[in-house]
Amino acid sequence: MPNTAATAAARLSVAPMMDWTDRHCRYLHRLMSRHTLLYTEMVTAPAVIHGDRDRLLGFHVDEQPLALQLGGSDPAQLAEAARIAEGYGYAEINLNCGCPSDRVQSGHFGAVLMESPVLVADCVAAMIAAVRVPVTVKCRIGVDDQDPHVILPDFLARVSAAGVDRFSVHARKAWLQGLSPKENREVPPLNYDLVMKMKGLFPHLHVSINGGIATLDQAEDFLARGLDGVMIGRAAYHTPADILLQADARIYGDPRERTAEDVVHLMLPYIADHIAQGGRLGQVTRHMLGLFQGRPGARGWRRHLSENAHADGAGPAVVLSALDHVTRLAA
Template sequence: MTDNLEEPEKGADFGPHRLSVAPMMDWTDRHCRYFHRQMTRRAMLYTEMVTAPAVIHGPRARLLDFSAEEHPVALQLGGSDPRELARAVRAARDWGYDEVNLNCGCPSDRVQSGAFGAVLMKSPDLVAECLRAMQAETDAPVTLKCRIGVDDDTPEEVLPRFIERQARAGLRHVVIHARKAWLKGLSPRENREIPPLDHGLVLAMKARFPELTICLNGGVTRLAQARELLAAGIDGVMIGRAAYHDPAATLIGADGLWDGEAAPDAVPDPAAGPVEVVRRMLPYVEAHLAAGGRLHQVTRHMLGLFHGRPGARGWRQVLSTEGCREGADTATLLRALSVVTEAAAAA
């Protein structure tokens, strides 16, 4: 169930997924998403991938809980059994996610051993069965995240056939990571960096399937790139590691991608924005600590907030050392912030 911290504006128009933050294992947990939401009110945020069996049999509250302020937020599921995925979607309905996404893009050995992730691209009929089963259990959009191909595939041939098959199953929204996935021989990290990017192919898929919402993932590290891709005709851009390691550069000001105007409550000044973001996080951190949480569970996601700015190293050092200690609290966070503000004043 969601925490009743603050209800999102009713009827808010978040528009198509012009910008989203990618699902990233061990990173995009609820604390990370809340932090990112302080910089953008409109971007779609994704959970870490959660396997269907974990939702069915595991601690649902720990896996699925999120704060109401995180909306719009999507649940990404991993699985390859249509019945299991249907049960997982049904189990998650009460949490009120804005979207449910099926992972067909992760190349890790652990995911492959479960016969899901990128390996599913080799079984398009099975993916279609999974999508139909998921759609039957929710009124929320069921979407798909995939690669342009796997192993020795010819993406120009395989990708359009794959998308067409899923569209016949009712898919209306796909996020395409613009690299192949090599299921053998490359680590997950290498699969994010070594296979060459092909943004042009993803743009070609939008031209070929104009009725679908098609978003591009991979290699986008700055808002300027996102603007260029949107201008080229893609429906949306998904940013991954850059949004985690340098969130201020990628998320502060992101709401301007919607109609060229920022949302009323967006951080107004990119130059002063990161300091304001820290102050916005203080009540959340206090509530987390009061509930028995630890400071570093939140602040580990904030280490890159001042990337490239005076005092960034000191900020990271305080949070990485003092923030992990027993009893670390908001005073620790403010002490880290003072390192930044003093460095900025001296610069």
């Protein structure tokens, strides 16, 4: 498989998460880890083609290596959206075959595509023909009453035959009827062993595991057991210091000294620029609330930002005042 920047980075990645992994979140995460692969929120192919492309696809160059996750099920639309996205400089284009929301079900994409591996193969083949960057797939182990032990290897075989060599597998079924998207992240049981088995069946594929992984210890264990990558979602968002500040040293062998306090100070110019362009402080700081999770002063940090970031004129000074709640207790 090509040793691209995205492939090298994919030993650890932050999962694409709707309403969370926007450009402000990703800039914060990049300050915490130089190497971890970052993903956008899912963007639908029709939105890319017909919508405000700069708003949907624009990102700060410092976010790289960065992958765009696309949603859709029309090969021609996905190919066109991938071509447009490549022009923005993304290091990877990822097809969503795992989201279980009502929106994706009504549009016949996301996790619904687990029922249509031939269509997924057609989609990725069209995307691969349209771009030079890697095209990857994020999927579930199955949906509803499917037998994951039967359908997952068939899905991987058919889609990889179309040219995809990197998969991120959420180790849970998606129940398209009866469970909310939130419940689909928590209720169906995890089956890590099945994902491990897929790596054994398809040793030539780059397989990342996703779902319920909350620590770097877990990530290192999966890598030691032979998986190629680990994708972490909610833990990387809610406790980013525990995951991302240690990732470069522990996952990539690139030690560097950077603290959560350092990250706050490095965010200040970005925040000032965002506000100067008409943005609001809270649009950035909502992603920073968990930065000191588990440390003395974390509650004061969160409370100060939550109460003050949306006030008229709020800017970097609010962030520094919030930081005082942490530094006073650390002194």
